[in-house]
Amino acid sequence: MDFIKRYKIPLLFSIIAIVFYISFGYHLERNDFTKLILRYGALFIIAYLFIEKFKLNFWFLASLGIVFRLIFIPGIPNLSQDFYRFLWDGRLLIQGVSPYLFTPDSSAILNNSVEQSQQLINGMGALNASHFSNYPPINQLFFTIAALFAGKSILGSAIVLRVLIIFADVGILYFGSKILKKFNLPFRNIFWYFLNPFIIIELTGNLHFEGVMLFFYVWALYLLFNGKWFRAAVLIGVSVSVKLLPLLFLPVFLKYFSTPKLNKSSQVAKTCEDSTINFRKLFKFYFIVGLTVIVTFLPFVSSEFINNFTSTIGLWFQNFEFNGSVYYIIRWIGFQVVGWNIIETVGKVLPIIVLLFVLGLAFFRKNKTPKQLITAMLFAVSFYFLLSTTVHPWYIATPLLLSVFTRYKFPIIWSFVVMLSYSAYGKNGFDEKLWLVALEYTVVIIVAFWEISTSKYLFLKPRHNGIKNS
Template identity: 75%
Template sequence: MKFLKLNKIPLLFAIVSIAFYISFGYDLERSHFVRLISLYSALFFIAYLFIEKFFPKHRENFWFLASLGIVLRLIFIPAIPNLSQDFYRFLWDGRLLAQGISPYVFTPEIYFKEVSESLGVIVSQANELYEGMGALNASHFSNYPPINQLFFAVAALFSGKSILGSVIVLRVIIILADIGVLYFGRKILERLTLPVKNIFWYFLNPFIIIELTGNLHFEGVMLFFFVWALHLIFNGKWFWAAVLIGLSVSVKLIPLLFLPLFLKYFIDKNKISKNTILSNFKKFNWTTLLKFYTIIGITIIITFLPFLSLEFIQHFSATIALWFQNFEFNASVYYIIRWIGFQVVGWNLIETVGKILPVLVLLFILGLAFFRKNKTPQQLITAMLFAISFYFLFSTTVHPWYVATPLLLSVFTKYKFPIVWSFMVMLSYSAYGKDGFDENLWLVGLEYSVVIGVAVWEIFQTKNRPVRF
């Protein structure tokens, strides 16, 4: 009764949130953009109230907010994703792997033309999965790394021939990963003496609940392994951290961007004052760093080993290259370059620009690694935040769920622009109208103007501000 008296208003908003999430998951089509952004805006505002207004007044409400985050995820359990069709490809790959067939050797398109008859391979509900994923997805080889594929296979093994059953299995995995992020994220915040409420900008954020649990994107699983690894690193346990980072890379390749940033964290650690949070760490040095990278590399190789072949290397690398040289969606700097290209030479320069932009990103990350102080956990995570943000800034394709990585990193820093981004990125869904795909570049421009504006303001205005929200 005391809890009810103290939390009448939060409980009311919790009920409203549940109703809105039910509407979002079961009564919304992607093409209904006005309704989508309206529901999302309401959910985002309610999340803000919970995190910034209700939580500080009743700090014992951590478990209430954690429970609410789980309940809101469970709402989606029997729902078919309505904002993304990628999960159909997940199920396709999983059903191949469950039969002992590499999902990297042929495309769904090739399956219908050649493989099903010549090799006798049968994919349950092949027509439904093919139609669901779309012709574009079906025409390319799989680009999902092995540990990701393992989860797809688990869904196939436990659900038989049921699409909904496979969706439920994948959703449970993603929910468990988010709970893991909450657990290790809280530990890191406590160790860094930062407000624990910060982690709810990940766990209670409607962006995370909708894009990961709702739409079945595996950024959360990747981040679970990675945040667990960070927790171990900050406690001096680099060996198992390296294994976890290797697993994280084998879910999504993104953590590869962060590897150079560990350089100064390892080799300069002994120069840090004994009064810092790092004083009880074992000595790190060049030898430790080399071992750290070696363990990561070995872990990645082991996970890829069952699939390694010349054919796999050709198909996997070619598909990855498509994201840089062929696909374009919700980009920022690239769209400006593309417009200039049309004005100057009269055609799209994506094939050329797609080769140059990754080089610029690599140079930027190496600059962060060699010239920035990354000696403390906060400095290291901030460098990671800058690295991933710069990467997406120069990417030709930025799907909404990609923002999950900078969002999680931001909760351990003094920067809030990824939180703003987690709201603004939903404007990209305006591209999916009733008449087909058509990006509204004015809304894309608005998204990045706001996000970049907030980021620039924070960089210049918060240089000496304590690391808290």
């Protein structure tokens, strides 16, 4: 009774949140945008109250995050079709067939050998069924586990994947809390990931594997910050083999592997601000990351695999477009100048601009402390998505998690407004509302620029230490 009296208000809001999550998972259609955004807005406000206002302890918040995830266990994702492709790939692999060599609609004989093949193809949609798989090998391993334990049930397979994703989020909570403790930052920061309805709905609910990728990555960062760079490199390689995105961060490790210079007169090591890059250790780090990635891909490597995999990845840059920002402006200019969509050309140029920006962060920014390193990663991935032709809501999980270890909060705002992108799925088919896309990015960019301007410099940080030097 004392517990109920003490926590009566948080418990009341917990019950309200549970009702909204049940509604979200079982009584909502993707094309009903009004209901979606209102329920999501209510859940986001409740999460804010839990994290920032109620002053709840770690275990209470952790328990809430787990309970909210468990609500989705027996449900089929209702906001995304991607999991049907996950099940297809896993069931193909369990038969010893590479999903990189066959498209779901390419062979009637092959389809007949896959359990519930027509349901899976109908579920994933014609566009997805016409392309080769672009999911890296470790990701495919999880799909195979689902096929192994529930290869004849779509719901059973979804439950297996969901349990794996929940375990990954619990791992992020564990290692993220340890990193926050090392940074002397409040533990509640990690709950902007773990208790965020965006994460609960998009990862646990809709079965996206960004959380699994981030689990291996945040585990790697924890080991790296404790001097265990070899094991960290292996885990970063594993993370890349879940989702390729961590490849973007590799250049910013350049200055982290530095050796303090010695004062010749006193033979005393100077601070990390006056140091030289330890190229030997840096090379070993990159080598282990690369070797790990190669080893995971080896079972699938062939000329046909390389061609299919790279061409499918290329589609995301030169063919697909969704919830873009800068790209949509460039596309509009292209229509005014040449009269057609110039995505094929722009899709080749924008990645080069992103690469130059990341190299700029690597060479000109002081990324020698853990906080500086994570902040550089946050800038890199945010800039990448700003220039991307396709930004699905669940992509924002990466900048969101990185932000909890920094002073920057714009990814938290982004995790709210990105749900406006669901307005594109109307009852009359796909129709992207560009004014809502503009609203989303205007809000995010204004907040980001305000936060960056208050920190004085983007590339060159002040020489003092402490929380503000992040």
